[in-house]
Amino acid sequence: MERTIAAISTAMSASGIGIVRISGEEAMDVISRIYRSKGGGKEIKNVPTHTIHYGYIYDGEELVDEVLVMIMKAPRTFTGEDTVEIDCHGGVFAMKKVLETVLKNGAKIAEPGEFTKRAFLNGRLDLSQAEAVIDIINAQNDYALKSSMEQLRGSVMRTVKEIRNDLIYHIAYIESALDDPEHISLDGYPRQLLEVVEKEHQEICNLLKTADDGKIIREGIKTVIVGKPNAGKSSLLNLLVGENRAIVTDIAGTTRDILEEYINLHGVTLRMIDTAGIRDTQDIVEKIGVEKAREIAKGADLILYVADSSTPLDENDEEIIQMLSDKKSIVLYNKTDLASQVDIETLQKRTGHTVIPISAVEETGIRELEEEIKNMFFSGNISFNDEVYITNARHKEALEEAKDSLMLVKNSIEMSMPEDFFSIDLMNAYESLGRIIGEAVGEDLVNEIFSKFCMGK
């Protein structure tokens, strides 16, 4: 329970500064492993409490970011534990890198609401706040559970399940042989297991690579295209996808009726939300109704509103304009190749958002759109959903643990340890992977033993 935890404690935007917070018994050890002062002489562990230090975060020999580090020792901290806050200067990517470095050096990614929970349990919050704390834990946890599963790619889910199935089979095999040595023999088995472990280890390394590319979960700026019928939404989508080399197309047919496209704009990933309806009718407003469109738009980080300049604004446009009022949006003044019925200024005034003239047919204005999105991101006007990022970090943590466990199995096999040592670490790997797909171990092993192996008197 008292493991040391870390998380990014500010919104994940590309804007200037973000804070990575570490809390727990080993917080000072973690920071001293990765911090270097300017001259390199300062021992961060030994500085007085509640002081701020300029310096750098290093991942091994690689410089990660220039930072300010705030050292706060227990008990006068928010959580009541030793706490370190790292002010990162290099924007969202550096911040992620800092957190990763922290996680690599002994901290675990914080559970939803965990800082608040600790603050409460350590008597740092008023008793009357108990209900509020519980609500935070519950709300964040529901979200994390839901998003964790939703964000997981179908292919990743399948791979994780396959690896787990393989692992549990082998654990069950070893265990049934231990339980019933007169029925099941392990002669020559370690060599066979070594192959399995090496294969699964490689699979996990591949998954980790995927995680590093941000592909393991649906990370990116959630972007929705809206517009009245025939405004040119799908032409725009096709154009963006086609021109910008869609990085992945998810396989349809999972339980959701949402399709997604990933578009990479100069290092900024857009997660384009499309509904199955759009594909058929090319019309979100007409087919699934304004309500549905509004619902989707509500959860979006960015809305692209395609306005048809060749027809006058109608009630559909009015609905959409209302929808945009409190959202980050870009208005696309489409069909500039046709005679204009609406002027740019009116549109700008009515929506209050940047308007970019484009022609999806003649493929003009797309560069400007990309530039605008990029600028919005790097200026901090639009941001990721940070829970998504946390989920990713959690998955990576679990994958790393599974990988380490399999390495231990490999070592044990190579050291010719007895077989019962293998299954302990195999089980740890199985458990770690289970966290990714939200499955606890429970009676899995016992069930597997009984269903796959015949034993008994």
Added chain:
Amino acid sequence: MKHLTEEYDIAVVGAGHAGCEAALAGARLGLRTIMFTVSVDSIALMPCNPNIGGSSKGHLVRELDALGGEMGKNIDKTFIQSKMLNQSKGPAVHSLRAQADKQAYSTEMRKTLENTENLTIKQAEVTKLLAEDGNITGVRTYSGAVYHCKAVILCTGTYLKARCIYGDVSNYTGPNGLQAANYLTDSLKELGIEIFRFKTGTPARIAGNTIDYSKMEEQFGDERIVPFSFSTDSEFVQIEQKSCWLTYTNEKTHEIIRENLDRSPLFSGAIEGTGPRYCPSIEDKVVRFSDKNRHQVFIEPEGLYTNEMYVGGMSSSLPEDVQEAMYHSVPGLENAKIVKNAYAIEYDCINPRQLYPTLEFKKIKGLFSAGQFNGSSGYEEAAAQGLIAGVNAALKIKGKEMLILDRSEAYIGVLIDDLVTKENHEPYRMMTSRAEYRLLLRQDNADLRLRKKGFEAGLIDEETYKKLLKKEEQIKVEIHRIEHTNIGASKEVQDFLTRHNSTPLKSGTTLAELIRRPELSYEMTAPIDPDRPKLPWDVQEQADINIKYDGYIRRQLKQVEQFKKMEARKIPENLDYEKVGSLRIEARQKLESYRPVSIGQASRISGVSPADISVLLVYLEQYGKLYKAEKNG
């Protein structure tokens, strides 16, 4: 009508393996104890397999012995073959198994019981539990006699509403034709206790002189026998052993079974009870593992008093004529005469989640239970629970803190925690894979783990305990010596290493590092360790294991540290889960029905998520402070 009335401290219902340990523990702790049995001739009966121990069960017996139980001593007196299983594997899974002379086992146990002070044996069927305001006050027998007592321990095994079945034959008896107990279930239900119906089975017994052993492989015991009990002199157990025999079923056997499946009460639905998956009947094996063209059959002696042989691997509830044909199809059994048919047995037991880890009922104070009645299976599992229930009944009466072993301390802890915390749908059997800290819970160190607890409870005498303390000290000193003994790259050492196919040294190292090499051991390194003191073999063994597997052991110890923190956070007994806002409904219901004693136990209940645990922690913090405030105010 006038009835007999007597006063006792503890009443034990049942004289099987759980009942014997419970009664002995109660009486040895100085409490007036009475043990009821439907037949004094069936005390410590072994109605199924003729052996004690085996993988993980051997651990249980060792632990039981360390705590002051009787099973280990009793089997040491009465075994006819002994084997240490898994010797080619790690020390954590070494497990002793001994073939017993069933009659001798039973007789020896009876003698021990009869010679124990404070212990009364009574042949009578207990038909009713007496309770007032949620406290047990005594028991009543079939004759109407009343026995007042402060604690009752139910160890009814497979006898409650027992029914034995094969084919369409069904007898309302306990195992081996013994009288079933048909009334107690109703009394339990009246007290609001939830009842399960489980099923198990046993194979046929065959006349030994009708078996053709030439068609079977002989199975010998170990050359050097290790006793079960830490108190048994190992010279005492070096006896002449009886052999077991191995043969196999074949396609013909399977065909006979398949052709008659429709006549099996299991497949026709005549048996309702839930059977154990780990000891499936032969018809079950044939159906579920249809790709296997043969199954092992172990022919094991039932004892020296009889030529009856147990047919291990072929339990069944098929009709008599099918059994006959099926057994005769096995090589060596062609002309075998069946003495006792195989049968399945159904019985009432409880949902063990109604118990605290002390094995006391949550609803009824002073009522304890142990053994198959709690939904477990196996003699060893039963005995282990019996001891814990007996000790706790006694400690409770004495007003002392009861004994709970946790999952990091003993297999017994794992067994009881699993029973009272997890959903249990079949008779529970111990397995080494159920113990997450098994590298620490070895059969070789059960005394080091548990003697102290046995001493504190009062079952281990001071002399025995002092011996243990001495052993502990010797181990500590020797490990320290080995870690600090430097070995130089002398010619003698290099020759030694080369001789044992071990890489020669580049520079000096410690003796410990050499012992850690897979190809070497403590014993082997004696020639290059001139200062080695002369130590008892069990001290040497501990030094060897602790040095050799140091890295793994350390890792598990670290996990145990985390585990202990969760166990240490206690949940008040009277916590009202309705008042814990924001618990999910499923979690609330589960917590309400299991009423876990600690956060650790709560976290192991299926359906209780980490978020629920957080909610509970926050609530307990608030509750704790409010409670304190109330007390102070």
